[in-house]
Amino acid sequence: MSKEDIIESGLREKLAGRRRQEWRKALRQEVSGRIRLQIPRHKMPEQPPARRIANFLEVNLGYSLDIAREEARRCLDCGEPGCVSGCPVAIDIPTFIKYVEAGEIDLALSTIRETNCLPAICGRVCPQEVQCEKNCNLVKAGKEPVAIGHLERFAADYVRQQEEPVTVSTCGQARSEKIAVIGSGPAGLTVAADLAHLGHQVTVFEGLHLPGGVLTYGIPEFRLPRFILNQEIKLISDLGVEIKTNFLVGRTATLSDLSQAGYRAFFVGTGAGLPSFMAIPGENLAGVCSANEYLTRVNLMKAARFPEYDTPVPVVKKAAVIGGGNVAMDAVRTALRLGATKASIYYRRSRIEMPARVEEVKHAEEEGIEFNFLTVPVRYLGNDKGRLTGMVLQRLTLGEPDASGRRRPVPIPGSEFEVEAELAVVAIGQSPNPLLIRQVEGLQLGRWGNVEVDPSTMATSLEGIYAGGDAVRGGATVILAMGDGRKAARAIDQWLRRC
Amino acid sequence: MTRVLLSERLVPNIFRLVIEAPEIARSARPGQFVMVIPDEKGERVPINLADWDRDRGTIDLVFMNLGLSTRKLARFKPGDSLQAVSGPLGRPAETGCSGHVLLVGGCYGLAGLYPLAREFKKMGNRVTFLAEARDENYIFWEEKARKVSDNYWKALRADCFASGEELEEIIKRLKNNSPDLSRVVVMGCSYLLYVVSTITRELNLKTMVNLNPIMVDGTGMCGACRVSVNGQTYFACVDGPEFDGHAVDWPEYFNRRRAFLRQEELSLALFLNRMLD
Numbered sequence A: 001m002s003k004e005d006i007i008e009s010g011l012r013e014k015l016a017g018r019r020r021q022e023w024r025k026a027l028r029q030e031v032s033g034r035i036r037l038q039i040p041r042h043k044m045p046e047q048p049p050a051r052r053i054a055n056f057l058e059v060n061l062g063y064s065l066d067i068a069r070e071e072a073r074r075c076l077d078c079g080e081p082g083c084v085s086g087c088p089v090a091i092d093i094p095t096f097i098k099y100v101e102a103g104e105i106d107l108a109l110s111t112i113r114e115t116n117c118l119p120a121i122c123g124r125v126c127p128q129e130v131q132c133e134k135n136c137n138l139v140k141a142g143k144e145p146v147a148i149g150h151l152e153r154f155a156a157d158y159v160r161q162q163e164e165p166v167t168v169s170t171c172g173q174a175r176s177e178k179i180a181v182i183g184s185g186p187a188g189l190t191v192a193a194d195l196a197h198l199g200h201q202v203t204v205f206e207g208l209h210l211p212g213g214v215l216t217y218g219i220p221e222f223r224l225p226r227f228i229l230n231q232e233i234k235l236i237s238d239l240g241v242e243i244k245t246n247f248l249v250g251r252t253a254t255l256s257d258l259s260q261a262g263y264r265a266f267f268v269g270t271g272a273g274l275p276s277f278m279a280i281p282g283e284n285l286a287g288v289c290s291a292n293e294y295l296t297r298v299n300l301m302k303a304a305r306f307p308e309y310d311t312p313v314p315v316v317k318k319a320a321v322i323g324g325g326n327v328a329m330d331a332v333r334t335a336l337r338l339g340a341t342k343a344s345i346y347y348r349r350s351r352i353e354m355p356a357r358v359e360e361v362k363h364a365e366e367e368g369i370e371f372n373f374l375t376v377p378v379r380y381l382g383n384d385k386g387r388l389t390g391m392v393l394q395r396l397t398l399g400e401p402d403a404s405g406r407r408r409p410v411p412i413p414g415s416e417f418e419v420e421a422e423l424a425v426v427a428i429g430q431s432p433n434p435l436l437i438r439q440v441e442g443l444q445l446g447r448w449g450n451v452e453v454d455p456s457t458m459a460t461s462l463e464g465i466y467a468g469g470d471a472v473r474g475g476a477t478v479i480l481a482m483g484d485g486r487k488a489a490r491a492i493d494q495w496l497r498r499c
Numbered sequence B: 001m002t003r004v005l006l007s008e009r010l011v012p013n014i015f016r017l018v019i020e021a022p023e024i025a026r027s028a029r030p031g032q033f034v035m036v037i038p039d040e041k042g043e044r045v046p047i048n049l050a051d052w053d054r055d056r057g058t059i060d061l062v063f064m065n066l067g068l069s070t071r072k073l074a075r076f077k078p079g080d081s082l083q084a085v086s087g088p089l090g091r092p093a094e095t096g097c098s099g100h101v102l103l104v105g106g107c108y109g110l111a112g113l114y115p116l117a118r119e120f121k122k123m124g125n126r127v128t129f130l131a132e133a134r135d136e137n138y139i140f141w142e143e144k145a146r147k148v149s150d151n152y153w154k155a156l157r158a159d160c161f162a163s164g165e166e167l168e169e170i171i172k173r174l175k176n177n178s179p180d181l182s183r184v185v186v187m188g189c190s191y192l193l194y195v196v197s198t199i200t201r202e203l204n205l206k207t208m209v210n211l212n213p214i215m216v217d218g219t220g221m222c223g224a225c226r227v228s229v230n231g232q233t234y235f236a237c238v239d240g241p242e243f244d245g246h247a248v249d250w251p252e253y254f255n256r257r258r259a260f261l262r263q264e265e266l267s268l269a270l271f272l273n274r275m276l277d
């Protein structure tokens, strides 16, 4: 949320009010700012690289209560907290962190849950370094930012590990309007949770057999263990949200079928699942696949446990991954865990332009992933059985900045070279799933096949139909998808009350 | 979980399941398929919709005992539940009015073509159903297909896929005797699709084939099912599975189908061993 939004929404007063509470004052006085500034940032305990590349268990092990409280102590409880304006859902970060410092982890978590229904997930996968932590005032003081993401994750994990189950309550009056949420990724889950909190009857339709969207089929277990995801999703269904899996809207039923069945408002959170390919020779050889295919086999279908599970996945010694984002990092580190002795990234720009989370790049490097910058495949090579054996790459140099402000890669003539690979995973981006949105007559789409919305309400060009997340933004982030979901839930609630 | 209502062996290697799936039955169109996950550890297997009953809310799946998943499916009994079934997926087959249509089916395609025959007939076409099989014992649903077609012919081959000569002769004869024959649709194993396409290309007879590439999600999200048609890449699960048989890049298609052969053989062997124990 921007600073202006925060002021406008009255959040600023709310935060300031909480900051004036006695216990907060006492905590602030207990330790001086000068001392707080001297505490170094606490490292996330992790599995050592040599061990973790042989398993799919989570790399990060999480803070203990003591470390978490020590880390929370670093936070200055600022009067003008930069962190909050860096968080797309404007979590009251200082309040939750001070609760951690005070050892009141339940209260810390309920503070986070006021605006974020998936804290265990965001704490793990948000690109904090460009969001909350980037704006932490400690950075201005020349220090490392408070580990907000690690603390958020800690609060969620700690409470989950306690005996008593978390209780959830709905507020608002129970209403009879049925709302259909299409897609069960972070955008859809957030809309559903928020609307359920407001007392609405919500059904989430998911085409695949498990809910969660990219969180389920894309992000590997070594970053986001499934039991954590399942727990967060269960909390949402406990609110009374019905999740109907194996239901592909547009095929199993159309939007107008649903409308006839009594659904009054719709949220399209169908994500950006359509994988891009480069249309270069040899791309359809066996052994070239999209990151979505590779990761879906492993994450959704558990192919790493083949033949115990029935879905296979290519197991190779030399794996090449094309791309430099989170998707590419996930694919290449998966290949390593499946036994590749050489797992390499080929990225067309240079290191600083890589859009992946900083932590993922660091982990990948520690694990021995080979990075090749300023290179792009121009052709895949195969044998007489139509199987991939390698690829021809071209070197690039960085020219003038393009529309995204990043310097445009320009091919160097005559710089082609060959590498061997038995598997090439293409992770160069995804665009919005066309299936449903191209079918709905009158739904305005943008240049990239994305759904056009009014950014303040997430309303589409059609009355009663809202959209958000990757379906609107193209490949973005979990927390931006959730932010869209919150906004849409508010707007849907208001729209339903009006008419 | 989806309940199985009926299971039967149609011919030695082909089985039929009737399952409860009212939402799928309501939206099903000829040429579409579903994704079935047999059990908790199962893979997503694409199977054509062979028939459906909107009133009773059921769908029919007919499959050939081939590898692990289809063998697993063959063991389901009434009252058992499948892990998941989703659909209908894929684009419905083109079934406009085109005069005389030849439907060529082999193995499970004898069932998958039935809804197409019914639809073509309803739209006022003349329908010739050509069943390709090893011998008489491998023909099923003949009565059912006869009810929705004008002719029902069989092409029986003594040994496995000798050369397609028999098929070629029949199709040529039909073309000569029936000048209004304007469309062929083929469903069944990949080799049949290929052979018929080769025959009809020479005859310049428009031929649609129902490709069965390897699929993972079946919703357009992974690209495992990509096929080249007319030099362009398509995702068979959302752009197909029906394509122009004369424009398909067959060598690429066969290569991609074989991508996991080693693993498929392994998991089948392990499964058969478990069954023996």
Ligand SMILES: Cc1cc2nc3c(=O)[nH]c(=O)nc-3n(C[C@H](O)[C@H](O)[C@H](O)COP(=O)(O)OP(=O)(O)OC[C@H]3O[C@@H](n4cnc5c(N)ncnc54)[C@H](O)[C@@H]3O)c2cc1C
Pocket (backbone or CB within 6 Å): A125, A126, A127, A182, A183, A184, A185, A186, A187, A188, A205, A206, A207, A208, A211, A212, A213, A214, A215, A218, A219, A247, A248, A249, A250, A269, A270, A271, A272, A273, A295, A326, A327, A328, A330, A357, A433, A435, A436, A468, A469, A470, A471, A475, A476, A477, A478, A479, A481
């Ligand atoms: C491998 C990978 C790693 C990533 N890593 C990170 C990360 O570390 N941090 C981060 O912030 N972001 C990351 N992202 C991006 C992030 O996951 C997405 O931005 C986010 O998931 C988008 O959420 P969404 O709800 O809009 O859509 P999705 O998560 O894509 O969910 C859409 C859901 O809708 C379903 N669906 C689609 N069409 C239909 C239909 N017609 N009917 C019914 N259901 C339908 C899909 O099956 C899917 O389950 C990553 C993405 C990938 C692919």
Ligand SMILES: Cc1cc2nc3c(=O)[nH]c(=O)nc-3n(C[C@H](O)[C@H](O)[C@H](O)COP(=O)(O)OP(=O)(O)OC[C@H]3O[C@@H](n4cnc5c(N)ncnc54)[C@H](O)[C@@H]3O)c2cc1C
Pocket (backbone or CB within 6 Å): B033, B045, B046, B047, B048, B049, B062, B063, B064, B065, B066, B067, B068, B069, B070, B071, B090, B108, B112, B211, B212, B213, B214, B215, B241, B257, B258, B261, B264, B265, B268
């Ligand atoms: C849209 C669509 C619709 C379909 N509809 C049906 C249907 O209605 N009924 C039906 O039965 N099937 C249908 N199929 C095909 C079915 O999905 C596949 O046959 C499926 O892979 C079977 O799974 P399986 O685990 O039993 O066999 P798999 O494990 O996939 O393996 C097949 C086995 O056959 C053997 N084999 C396969 N290919 C070769 C080869 N080229 N050379 C030698 N041996 C080989 C191998 O031993 C292998 O183990 C459809 C496919 C698609 C894409």
Ligand code: SF4
Pocket (backbone or CB within 6 Å): A086, A087, A088, A089, A090, A091, A093, A116, A122, A123, A126, A127, A128, A131, A132, A133, A148, A149, A152, A479
């Ligand atoms: S949700 Fe993401 S951006 Fe917001 S505080 Fe948590 S980690 Fe930071």
Ligand code: SF4
Pocket (backbone or CB within 6 Å): A074, A075, A076, A077, A078, A080, A081, A082, A083, A084, A093, A094, A097, A135, A136, A137, A138, A146, A148
């Ligand atoms: S900006 Fe940093 S130090 Fe200040 S309140 Fe936020 S997290 Fe704490």
Ligand code: FES
Pocket (backbone or CB within 6 Å): B214, B215, B216, B217, B218, B219, B220, B221, B222, B223, B224, B225, B226, B235, B236, B237, B238
């Ligand atoms: S099976 Fe995944 S896109 Fe077709």
